[in-house]
Amino acid sequence: SQQIELASRPDGRPEPSNFRSRTVELSPIEDGQFLVKNLWMSVDPYMRGRMKAGDSYVQAFKIDEPLEGGCVGEIVQSRHPGFSEGKLVLGQLGWREYWKSDGEGVQVVDPELAPLQAYLGVLGMTGMTAWVGLNKIAKLKPNSTVFVSAASGAVGSVVCQLAKAKDCRVIGSAGKPEKMEWLKDKAGIDECINYKEVDDLSSELASLAPDGIDVYFDNVGGDHLEAAIDAMNDFGVCVECGMISTYNATEPQPAPRNLFKVIAKRIRMQGFIVRDHMDEKDEFASEMAPLIQDGKLLWEETVTEGLKNAPDAFIGLFEGSNLGKSLVRISAD
Ligand code: NDP
DSSP states (O other), rough: EEEEEEEEESSOOOOOOGGEEEEEEOOOOOTTTTEEEEEEEOOOHHHHHTSSSOSSSSSSOOEEEEEEEEEEEEEEOOOOOTTTTOEEEEBOOOSEEEEEESSSTTTOOOOOOOOSGGGGGTTSSHHHHHHHIIISSOOOOOEEOOOOOOOSSSHHHHHHHHHHTOOOOEEESSHHHHHHHHHHTSSSSSSSETTTOOSSSHHHHHHHHOOEEEEEEEEOOHHHHHHHHHEEEEEEEEEOOGGGGGGSSSSOOOOOTTTTHHTTTTTTEOOOOOGGGGGHHHHHHHHHHHHHHHTTTTOOOEEEEEEGGGGHHHTTTTTTTTTTEEEOSSOOO
């Protein structure tokens, strides 16, 4: 089975040389186990944190060992009564062709309900992150003004559409013209900022939100968070989901320099980790399914072909190569 290992810890932006592909022999499955052939895997920004030495909120990846992450595959051999051959499953052992399991933490998925890879995106971790952040953390009220950074990505694109479905005014920021087009034409948001083309994010946001913003869904941190604090209305909320602009930093970053405004504006700033909300999964699924079926929630995928190219897909997250969910197709289904 081919697998991608961490060859060395990135210093700054990850490079192809930080990864290595190796083929290993798998021992036969034992009673109570099954073997999965991976079809799809996810690359996610949080994996950058796991590449650092020392555990962050998830355990650090080990050098010379395969990376891990969300994946969907087919059971090709089984000696487990609850997981029969042919079933499709969601697991956490991406970055490899095959994996063995005793079923712990593995979920059977229904390919009739949605395309398989959607369980890694809109119906999976990133969709749920958007939903938890808006509903459980921001406690979003209809008609609010919402600012979303990395707005065309896996999490951001769902945030934008869920906020629109609640009749909010949505301003999104992203880094490419085609992302602006998608956000306006497909996600239906009200205003877009190409942050790579503006000199001063704070004044740009102020001009697009003359009445201020009520919620900031933060995927980026840094200058985006600073601009959001400047534009925030009294008693507004900063939902701290991610800070991708800082993940490759080699020293602590200065922005936001205006944090003191949190006091005068009585801003609530709350971080969250989607993993803590797994008992709300059914509520999430029951709210998302009708939106998807009615065509009110669209999603994009950026697909990289072949396991050996997974490092490129991962590195691309930091270059903005993806529109919507970044996925790797390991094998055709
Ligand atoms: P995305 O699909 O949004 O991909 C990352 C995007 O971030 C890129 O496409 C790029 O788009 C943008 N980006 C990269 N570098 C920068 C930068 N320096 N400044 C501004 N934008 C940048 O990823 P996800 O949707 O999977 O994740 C979005 C955020 O949510 C991340 O911060 C992630 O860590 C966080 N997250 C948090 C979870 C939680 O439980 N708290 C769970 C899942 C994700 P562009 O072209 O716009 O620059």
